[in-house]
Amino acid sequence: MSVPQIRIPAIYMRGGTSKGVFFRLHDLPLSAQQPGAARDAILLRTLGSPDPYGKQIDGMGNASSSTSKAVILSASTRPGHDVDYLFGQVSIDQPFVDWSGNCGNLSAAVGPCAIQMGLIDAARLPRDGTFTVRIWQANIGKTIVAHVPITNGQVQETGDFELDGVAFPAAEVALEFLDPADEGGQGGAMFPTGNVVDELEVPGVGRVAATLINAGIPTIFLDARDLGYTGCELQQDINADPGALARFEAIRAQGALRMGLIQSLAEAALRQHTPKIAFVAPAAGYTASSGKRIEPGDVDLLVRALSMGQLHHAMMGTAAVAIGTAAAIPGTLVNLAAGGGERAAVRFGHPSGTLRVGAEAREVDGQWQVTKALMSRSARILMEGWVRVPGDCF
Template identity: 70%
Template sequence: MNAPTRIHRSQLRIPATYMRGGTSKGVFFQLDDLPEAARRPGPARDALLVRVIGSPDPYGKHTDGMGGATSSTSKVVIISKSAVPGHDVDYLYGQVPIEGNFIDWSGNCGNLSSAVGPFAIAHGLVDAGRVPADGTCTVRIWQANIGKTIVAHVPVTGGEVQETGDFELDGVTFPAAEIALEFLDPADEGEDGGAMFPTGHAAEDLIVEGVGTFRATLINAGVPVVFLEAAALGYDGTELQPAINEDKAMLAKLEAIRAAGAVRMGLVQDASQAAARPLTPKIAFVAPPRDYVSSSGKPVHAADIDLLARAISMGKLHHAMMGTASVAIATAAAVPGTVVNAAAGGGTRDVVRFGHPSGTLRVGAEVGEAGGQWVATKAVMSRSARVLMEGTVRVPADVFEGVGQ
């Protein structure tokens, strides 16, 4: 008896925009353009977006999807008209693991935040009367993952978003137009309801079972981050990707420290649960400034920076620096007693310039004490963004089969 013939349906066609924001890029969707089943959180939405990116991919290439097989390029964004008073758009960000069949919605992408304002303007999600013919359009963004406000100042020329310009960002090959971002109250109540320092300490000894004890700063500012001293890991802070990403033993050690930090910060109850939220907390290490050569071959001089910083994203050393981690670096650098502040030479500061694998970055942070606790009111940085492609992304129509709605 012949087996029944399977009917192969046409692919779904979904309007989408492929954008670079800062040193990241991802696939942007308007909420109303998604298939009905994917317009709300749940397994159907995750199944669709994971397939868009091309995960899970045991080959680690994302050949059959829009992802770039790195933490910086395996991202999705959903934008909608804001339901929050005083905001233009709601911005939801998803990080797609390369080999995992899920999406981590636990944090924000500070780099892609710079592309949200341009996307909103271009798609008519900002009132036309507020978009100047020439000048700057201010877009108020509700970051739905963590419940925070981001204010984007987007250049406009001839009534359209200006994308080209002379602003250079280390980690991005070509110059573009500068977009200033303000992250308001980045540590207010923290990502999961805690204080800026969820353990109550600017620095403490973090005990990692079977690994060791490390001087660390655990902070919620922009994103939860576990900061370590580079020297405690045997590093000097000038390392580039190959030195760490090809060292499987060190990556495993860093993941164990990250998991212990997640427990200590109250983000998970047990270290074994950290694998299910690889996006947060981040883990980073810092060191006093010294000369080095960036990944592009550009010299970075110790005299031009306040400290060195390296961060792990989705289990690998980031090629530059995550935008949210940059907020955390600037905030921690402004607070005496943190390992970041110590690496920067101590004292007080409201602006920090740090060296990362691709070069340098300048970030400002406004912090103060209130009620016996440190609070941050604002972090400021500049990024750029550009549309790479727009049209429709295609996804096999069977993507929803066997998936709960």
């Protein structure tokens, strides 16, 4: 007996170098309006997961961690905030949704999408100018401030802001990630071990130096030279090497354990979204994936990061926050790769080009505090209407 499909209002958006399906909480079926199996099942089916072929052909996903994402928005009941933002990283080939962290790229789309969904009173919008949307990031309990451009009373989406990793220019959305260091949320203090550099003993790999930081998203930074890399690698250099991917996952699991994010190494397989793992190197010239030439003087350092077990084609927004934060604190591997000293901002090279990120850091009673991290992205609605899923999928 066949079961008809149901349709759910949704908006398909690009935010930064990611894409995702955005839902309004109260448009979801009642059983999916709270965390649990029904919600996960709907998001998995929407994106086309789990897909043993790894292609997500029967869904909205595009077979990469950057595009297998879902967002749930609702008007915020939290004082001083406009919208609550919940992010789900949908596994491509496994039946799970990882709710353990934020997506910094899609953070740029939250403000524009909330306005489009009617979650913000249109009477508050200026006819022209910038509208500030205060976002409560529900996964990690943090505030993000988005500065959304408005033209003729509508969100401006087109413009001349160029973002490496995105083919076409668009309007700039400036983001502030307030108090990005995780003090008692996902994993404790900014440096959960109390050190700016630790040494991890990884079976099959050996000893590796690592900066373990909670800022934007829990992240493990490594020195490219310790791994035999230059920092100029592109996606195929890492993703086509199963041995390299296995080594990175082994290091990531040990780092997650040291950070207190998991209690046993086996848990790492079910916590793919966090922590992220990245490697850094001093500035050098290379040719980006687009063919654009990056000269040593264009950047302060090089960073390559993995997401969901694969080298990212550009840079995750939350990892960029971690980069900016770590760069501002003397002695971290990121800071040392950038040349050391105190820094308010860095421009780093990634596989698709460059990105600038800033952080306001200060030392108080021997402890480093970061009040905000800043960067710009862009966002655009690609499609709006309804997604359809089989009525028995949840």
